[in-house]
Amino acid sequence: MNWKREGRTLLIIAAVFLAAFYLPVGEPRFDNAILEALLLLRSYAREHVLLCLIPAFFIAGAISVFVSKNSVMKYLGAGAHKVVAYGVASVSGSILAVCSCTVLPLFAGIYRMGAGLGPATAFLYSGPAINVLAIILTARVLGPELGIARALGAVLFSVVIGLGMHFFFRGEELEKAKVQAAMPEPSVERPLWQTATYIALMVGILVFANWGAPSSEHGVWSAIYSVKWLVTSAFGLAFAAALVRWFRMPLLRVALAALPPIALAALVPEHPMLSFGAAIIGLSTITAGRDDETGEWFGSTWGFAKQILPLLFIGVLVAGLLLGRPGHEGLIPSEWVSRAVGGNSLWANLFASVAGAFMYFATLTEVPILQGLLGSGMGKGPALALLLAGPALSLPNMLVIRSVMGTRKTVVYVSLVVVMATVSGIIYGALFQPV
Numbered sequence: 461m462n463w464k465r466e467g468r469t470l471l472i473i474a475a476v477f478l479a480a481f482y483l484p485v486g487e488p489r490f491d492n493a494i495l496e497a498l499l500l501l502r503s504y505a506r507e508h509v510l511l512c513l514i515p516a517f518f519i520a521g522a523i524s525v526f527v528s529k530n531s532v533m534k535y536l537g538a539g540a541h542k543v544v545a546y547g548v549a550s551v552s553g554s555i556l557a558v559c560s561c562t563v564l565p566l567f568a569g570i571y572r573m574g575a576g577l578g579p580a581t582a583f584l585y586s587g588p589a590i591n592v593l594a595i596i597l598t599a600r601v602l603g604p605e606l607g608i609a610r611a612l613g614a615v616l617f618s619v620v621i622g623l624g625m626h627f628f629f630r631g632e633e634l635e636k637a638k639v640q641a642a643m644p645e646p647s648v649e650r651p652l653w654q655t656a657t658y659i660a661l662m663v664g665i666l667v668f669a670n671w672g673a674p675s676s677e678h679g680v681w682s683a684i685y686s687v688k689w690l691v692t693s694a695f696g697l698a699f700a701a702a703l704v705r706w707f708r709m710p711l712l713r714v715a716l717a718a719l720p721p722i723a724l725a726a727l728v729p730e731h732p733m734l735s736f737g738a739a740i741i742g743l744s745t746i747t748a749g750r751d752d753e754t755g756e757w758f759g760s761t762w763g764f765a766k767q768i769l770p771l772l773f774i775g776v777l778v779a780g781l782l783l784g785r786p787g788h789e790g791l792i793p794s795e796w797v798s799r800a801v802g803g804n805s806l807w808a809n810l811f812a813s814v815a816g817a818f819m820y821f822a823t824l825t826e827v828p829i830l831q832g833l834l835g836s837g838m839g840k841g842p843a844l845a846l847l848l849a850g851p852a853l854s855l856p857n858m859l860v861i862r863s864v865m866g867t868r869k870t871v872v873y874v875s876l877v878v879v880m881a882t883v884s885g886i887i888y889g890a891l892f893q894p895v
Contacts, residue, residue, distance in 0.1 A: 841889020
């Protein structure tokens, strides 16, 4: 008998037994934290999985299958021109209004296709951080100086974090660049503009399906919101036409798949998610199991979903258990958080960065949360630190990043975000914090 192994098993059993024996069931805070974890998971499933993550999985699968490695390596590869690579990666966030979890399939797709670690992590940060809509809302609700500081900090962060990741793992990146340089020119099935248009149509569906409700009934934002589902449908029809025209999908199959979502849109227009869900099912049905590139596309999409969704759900549950939903409490009292981020000390900024990094923020929710924290005495420096670390990171986000690029790279990436957010908060607080 291996006593060392059996002893380890005994310790695990004893630890589980003691945890179960002393489980504080019936304690109001513990019971409430369990409820908050489940409510956050339900909210995440309702608001983000169908409209955000599933389209992102299909986009990531399309990048993996339809975009040639040569194209990715030309603009984002380890040996690509640095100005081009980091310029493309950092600008992407201003186009995609996504949260820290929705960006993950897209990051995994370009990273596995051969993108350099630096540009890939610049894209990973910029996706949720350089969100034009969130920056505008920040300036409007929290003040123009905080909005400007967030915009400048996010753009700078995406580039510096990418360069930092490249520096720390430059040996691996140099080796990757050599391998990529020796790779033969791949054959191309169709012109790049067709593939780019096809992916852009899916991005259009992703963006407009998630177009947020405006705070005012007037203005361009409100006008677009009133027709968001019409615009989403137009992108969907163009996407279906591209499937038939460029990917040789039989017209009858596409038409039959389109009938249920069209019927649901006409019968129950007040529930557009039913039609959207039917469209997802239809697309999956006509692509799954095919022996051509569209079948490979669905297989790649399914692979991303299997890898990412379980980790995200576990992370959301843990985040809800510890911190609760926005405006509610988990195991950690919100009073502790408010007390810890007052003033502009190193500790306050570091705490805000770390707390923001582990919390889950749906797109745009960080602004009302910060509004409440500022009203409770949060310093302006820690507020900026949380804005720069929070939307780009979360516990679910970290779990998935680790599965894509490993523990060491994930630790370095998270550390870079936290350190830079902390330093930025200290500088901003010293300039703008009232004496």
